[in-house]
Amino acid sequence: MKNTIKNIAALFLIxxxxxxxxxxxxxxxxxxxxxxxxxxxxxxxxxxxxxxxxNLHCKSCHGDPTMANMIPLxxxxxxxxxxxxxxxxxxxxxxxxxxxxxxxxPTFEKTISDEDKWMVxxxxxxxxxxxxxxxxxxxxxxxxxxxxxxxxxxxEADKTMLAKLSGVTKKGKRVGLQGIEMSFLxxxxxxxLDVSGEDPYTNESGDVQIQFPKDLPGDREGQxxxxxxxxxxxxxxxxxxxxxxxxxxxxxxxxxxxERAMWGTRANAPIWIIVTFVGGVLAIWSVIFLVLFQMIKLxxxxxxxx
Amino acid sequence: xxxxxxxxxxxxxxxxxxxSVGAAGVVSSFSLIGAAKAAAKxxxxxxxxxxxxxxxxxxxxxxxxxxxxxxxxxxxxRGREGIPGKSFVMVIDLSKCRNARKCMSACQxxxxxxxxxxxxxxxxxxxxxHTAPYFMPKPCQHCDNPPCTKVxxxxxxxxxxxxxxxxxxxxxxxxxxxIAACPYSARIFQWTEPKDSEKYKDLTYNIEAxxxxxxxxxxxxxxxxxxLREDKLPSCVSACPNGVYYFGDRNEDAVTNGTTGxxxxxxxxxxxxxxxxxMEELGTKPRVYYLPPKNRAFEFNGDLLNEENLH
Ligand code: SF4
Ligand code: SF4
Numbered sequence: 001m002k003n004t005i006k007n008i009a010a011l012f013l014i015x016x017x018x019x020x021x022x023x024x025x026x027x028x029x030x031x032x033x034x035x036x037x038x039x040x041x042x043x044x045x046x047x048x049x050x051x052x053x054x055n056l057h058c059k060s061c062h063g064d065p066t067m068a069n070m071i072p073l074x075x076x077x078x079x080x081x082x083x084x085x086x087x088x089x090x091x092x093x094x095x096x097x098x099x100x101x102x103x104x105x106p107t108f109e110k111t112i113s114d115e116d117k118w119m120v121x122x123x124x125x126x127x128x129x130x131x132x133x134x135x136x137x138x139x140x141x142x143x144x145x146x147x148x149x150x151x152x153x154x155x156e157a158d159k160t161m162l163a164k165l166s167g168v169t170k171k172g173k174r175v176g177l178q179g180i181e182m183s184f185l186x187x188x189x190x191x192x193l194d195v196s197g198e199d200p201y202t203n204e205s206g207d208v209q210i211q212f213p214k215d216l217p218g219d220r221e222g223q224x225x226x227x228x229x230x231x232x233x234x235x236x237x238x239x240x241x242x243x244x245x246x247x248x249x250x251x252x253x254x255x256x257x258x259e260r261a262m263w264g265t266r267a268n269a270p271i272w273i274i275v276t277f278v279g280g281v282l283a284i285w286s287v288i289f290l291v292l293f294q295m296i297k298l299x300x301x302x303x304x305x306x
Numbered sequence: 307x308x309x310x311x312x313x314x315x316x317x318x319x320x321x322x323x324x325x326s327v328g329a330a331g332v333v334s335s336f337s338l339i340g341a342a343k344a345a346a347k348x349x350x351x352x353x354x355x356x357x358x359x360x361x362x363x364x365x366x367x368x369x370x371x372x373x374x375x376x377x378x379x380x381x382x383x384r385g386r387e388g389i390p391g392k393s394f395v396m397v398i399d400l401s402k403c404r405n406a407r408k409c410m411s412a413c414q415x416x417x418x419x420x421x422x423x424x425x426x427x428x429x430x431x432x433x434x435x436h437t438a439p440y441f442m443p444k445p446c447q448h449c450d451n452p453p454c455t456k457v458x459x460x461x462x463x464x465x466x467x468x469x470x471x472x473x474x475x476x477x478x479x480x481x482x483x484x485i486a487a488c489p490y491s492a493r494i495f496q497w498t499e500p501k502d503s504e505k506y507k508d509l510t511y512n513i514e515a516x517x518x519x520x521x522x523x524x525x526x527x528x529x530x531x532x533x534l535r536e537d538k539l540p541s542c543v544s545a546c547p548n549g550v551y552y553f554g555d556r557n558e559d560a561v562t563n564g565t566t567g568x569x570x571x572x573x574x575x576x577x578x579x580x581x582x583x584x585m586e587e588l589g590t591k592p593r594v595y596y597l598p599p600k601n602r603a604f605e606f607n608g609d610l611l612n613e614e615n616l617h
Contacts, residue, residue: 106604191567256465261451262456
């Protein structure tokens with residue numbers, strides 16, 4: 001009887017154990033999830049917004065796609081998400097894994113939106129050698145240009161900024177470049193706040209206009225440090241401009257030490273505390289002196305009585 | 307007080323000087339070339355010193371400097387004043403915390419704490435019998451109306467202009483009134499010799515990191531005030547792998563996530579996620595804001611909790 005129980009227990013253990021080994025090696029995705037299709041097209045717009053989200057949420061562990069510069073985590077290092085081994089998976093499979101997470105890979109089910117997840121997958125697909133051809137969708141094509149630059153116009157009255165992106169064609173004509181994403185970033189203490197808004201892509205004439213937030217604090221004069229750049233270096237190399245603009249709300253920082261408060265140190269204790277304390281000390285000492293004085297007078301009084 | 311500190315550094319200087327003459331000093335911070343040049347000009351008394359790589363060298367006695375990088379007075383002064391124009395705040399997103407405890411170990415590394423001492427502690431919370439449990443990291447709240455500074459009899463703990471509440475271990479007499487006054491149990495007392503006290507004993511005391519820690523004094527979270535001076539995020543904020551922490555300047559209305567590096571509007575973040583502060587009914591006005599543990603990224607898993615870490 002005892003033996004049977006032992007055997008059953010052993011069998012059970014083996015079963016559990018083998019199950020966990022299988023789990024550690026592979027990552028099974030239900031068939032239904034594999035079939036899910038990416039609803040978004042592989043336009044350069046989607047790819048570059050996917051890259052942005054990738055850099056924010058995935059890069060810190062997985063590194064840059066195809067560069068194999070992931071962080072070396074043990075026991076399982078993160079995969080290079082641009083490798084062909086990874087990209088043989090269907091969109092649905094990748095989507096499922098991003099959602100669920102496993103081990104050190106967190107779940108992103110609730111932390112990033114569905115649209116953003118598909119954008120990341122679109123971005124990763126752009127490294128796929130097999131699917132690349134088929135995924136190219138007809139897009140506006142900019143002519144080949146040199147000397148690409150942008151001009152920045154700031155309208156302080158209605159707090160807008162206009163960037164005009166242009167390049168010189170082979171014929172020597174300067175033309176606007178269309179459909180390129182620009183980033184408008186405001187310098188803050190520990191990073192850049194993106195104020196580009198929903199659709200910061202250049203139009204047919206190479207213009208993009210953004211509305212600066214009306215309530216964003218600047219310094220005492222309302223000045224803020226802006227960094228404007230072409231979001232994706234892959235198009236025309238690094239293009240950026242730093243500028244101080246007076247678009248913020250003038251803000252006077254309050255120094256909490258300016259007011260006297262209970263929590264302040266001796267230097268800014270409330271007046272009433274100082275008065276009560278000093279008054280109390282004075283009162284007590286005067287009573288003591290009064291008593292002493294009276295006591296000195298006692299012998300005199302006694303003499304007088306005699 | 308000042309008198310005492312300058313005496314202190316003079317004592318330190320004499321000490322290191324004595325060691326140097328004994329040819330056992332560490333020479334790396336002295337300029338050997340400068341010393342050689344000076345010696346060429348006017349031969350003065352030379353001392354033998356042993357370099358870190360075991361070479362015996364001669365150095366002009368006049369060139370000797372104590373190995374103190376920044377004088378204590380300067381560190382104390384700027385530590386008391388704080389960074390002008392700033393008003394630091396932290397936002398902790400409880401829906402993303404899975405008890406990874408990376409914040410705690412980063413903090414303990416930074417501030418010379420043993421594994422059982424916490425400036426920040428991840429707690430397992432359950433508000434009522436039928437509510438869902440969750441993990442909650444709890445640093446000092448850097449209250450805008452701090453009860454702790456009110457009770458200190460020697461002006462050792464104080465609030466500075468950027469909102470950070472610090473402790474001056476050169477002044478603290480270890481009365482522990484502040485520990486009793488703090489409603490968030492944010493403060494710890496150094497009952498024994500601190501970890502690595504031998505290693506750090508020659509370090510100048512930096513009030514903004516509270517290192518080296520001192521036996522018989524109080525310590526607590528400092529929002530990594532020394533790192534903020536270099537525009538770096540606090541240790542815990544940058545160590546979190548799950549994007550739990552945001553940190554920034556309320557005057558700029560922006561906070562930056564330590565994991566993703568994304569900067570967002572502070573007011574929007576709080577408004578859109580129904581941010582709250584701990585025990586606001588006490589009127590302590592905390593500077594640490596919490597986003598509720600709803601729509602959690604991770605299942606609550608009590609098994610992850612290492613009981614030994616909970617003190
Ligand atoms: S949390 Fe405690 S230690 Fe920190 S400021 Fe508030 S009362 Fe003081
Ligand atoms: S323990 Fe130190 S910091 Fe706290 S109240 Fe006493 S002297 Fe002040």
